[in-house]
Amino acid sequence: xxxxxxxxxxxxxxxxxxxxxxxxxxxxxxxxxxxxxxxxxxxxxxxxxxxxxxxxxxxxxxxxxxxxxxxxxx
Amino acid sequence: xxxxxxxxxxxxxxxxxxxxxxxxxxxxxxxxxxxxxxxxxxxxxxxxxxxxxxxxxxxxxxxxxxxxxxxxxxxxxxxxxxxxxxxxxxxxxxxxxxxxxxxxxxxxxxxxxxxxxxxxxxxxxxxxxxxxxxxxxxxxxxxxxxxxxxxxxxxxxxxxxxxxxxxxxxxxxxxxxxxxxxxxxxxxxxxxxxxxxxxxxxxxxxxxxxxxxxxxxxxxxxxxxxxxxxxxxxxxxxxxxxxxxxxxxxxxxxxxxxxxxxxxxxxxxxxx
Numbered sequence: 001x002x003x004x005x006x007x008x009x010x011x012x013x014x015x016x017x018x019x020x021x022x023x024x025x026x027x028x029x030x031x032x033x034x035x036x037x038x039x040x041x042x043x044x045x046x047x048x049x050x051x052x053x054x055x056x057x058x059x060x061x062x063x064x065x066x067x068x069x070x071x072x073x074x
Numbered sequence: 075x076x077x078x079x080x081x082x083x084x085x086x087x088x089x090x091x092x093x094x095x096x097x098x099x100x101x102x103x104x105x106x107x108x109x110x111x112x113x114x115x116x117x118x119x120x121x122x123x124x125x126x127x128x129x130x131x132x133x134x135x136x137x138x139x140x141x142x143x144x145x146x147x148x149x150x151x152x153x154x155x156x157x158x159x160x161x162x163x164x165x166x167x168x169x170x171x172x173x174x175x176x177x178x179x180x181x182x183x184x185x186x187x188x189x190x191x192x193x194x195x196x197x198x199x200x201x202x203x204x205x206x207x208x209x210x211x212x213x214x215x216x217x218x219x220x221x222x223x224x225x226x227x228x229x230x231x232x233x234x235x236x237x238x239x240x241x242x243x244x245x246x247x248x249x250x251x252x253x254x255x256x257x258x259x260x261x262x263x264x265x266x267x268x269x270x271x272x273x274x275x276x277x278x279x280x281x282x283x284x285x286x287x288x289x290x291x292x293x294x295x296x297x298x299x300x301x302x303x304x305x306x307x308x309x310x311x312x313x314x315x316x317x318x319x320x321x322x323x324x325x326x327x328x329x330x331x332x333x334x335x336x337x338x339x340x341x342x343x344x345x346x
Contacts, residue, residue: 008342009268009335010294017338044288045331047344052283066344068333070288071265073295074152074240 001025001061003032008068011038023059030055032065044070078103078113089133090122108166111210115140123208124164131163135321140166140210142320143232147171147220147248149196151300152262153238154185155309156316161204161211163317168204168211171228172196173219183302222247230255234316237261237281238309241291249274249281258319262312266298267337269308273315273327280346284331304336 006018045068046053085095115137149172180187197215252259274280318324
């Protein structure tokens with residue numbers, strides 16, 4: 001299945017801003033994070049098609065996955 | 075008060091009261107600067123310092139801001155700019171809470187830090203600075219760390235709280251205290267070329283969603299640090315949110331988060 005992954009802020013460094021990937025049917029967000037070498041704690045905010053998701057959220061063909069890192073400085 | 079009002083009305087020029095008149099009124103009537111400011115605004119006149127606010131803010135709105143109370147939690151990068159902008163726009167009561175003293179590594183971005191105040195408490199420096207800019211503002215410096223235990227005492231009487239902290243744990247404690255006290259919270263945070271802002275009212279829990287799976291005290295700023303030009307933009311968006319909440323004007327970032335990426339000039343709004 002095809003999933004579009006959009007990375008935000010510093011997650012783009014040495015990766016990409018937006019790209020399409022083929023994953024096995026039933027893949028979860030956690031699989032995609034692992035395949036992109038993004039530790040779960042570095043994916044503070046996960047949105048699937050504009051709705052809040054979690055690492056164990058399943059994905060389906062055509063989904064847009066957006067991932068934001070934690071920003072905590074003042 | 076009647077003679078003060080007569081005094082002010084006789085000296086108004088095009089609806090404005092100059093600083094010199096305001097200062098003479100303080101001397102002649104023995105009232106504090108803040109009381110004279112309140113009397114001016116109550117008469118639908120405007121202290122001349124606010125004349126460039128005039129087309130965007132009415133006298134009545136200026137009076138609302140002057141009678142508002144805002145707590146700024148953290149007086150580092152974000153907090154310094156937030157306090158400064160609140161005082162300049164005319165918010166009359168500002169509590170600022172921070173346990174730290176200025177250090178050399180603050181000089182790259184923290185507005186109030188300079189060579190000759192390194193080692194001094196940030197909140198004391200902030201209070202002196204605000205007195206120099208706008209003596210009508212009542213600033214309450216609290217040289218202490220905000221925690222879930224002591225925090226409600228600092229914010230219970232304010233209208234809005236500004237998050238200018240540098241710890242995710244403390245932010246979540248702040249969100250909890252604001253929830254308990256029923257006070258809106260404007261959140262901002264920065265790291266490297268990036269920043270984010272949201273506004274949450276009691277019952278919305280946006281901040282808790284933003285940091286729901288993050289156990290570390292710090293985020294990307296741990297590796298990326300903080301840049302001089304990112305901090306004031308995020309602080310300014312927070313102040314815009316605060317002013318809109320205080321005046322009940324415009325649209326805010328309630329239930330949304332604005333994520334700003336200055337490296338790629340990409341601003342993204344997500345809805346929770």
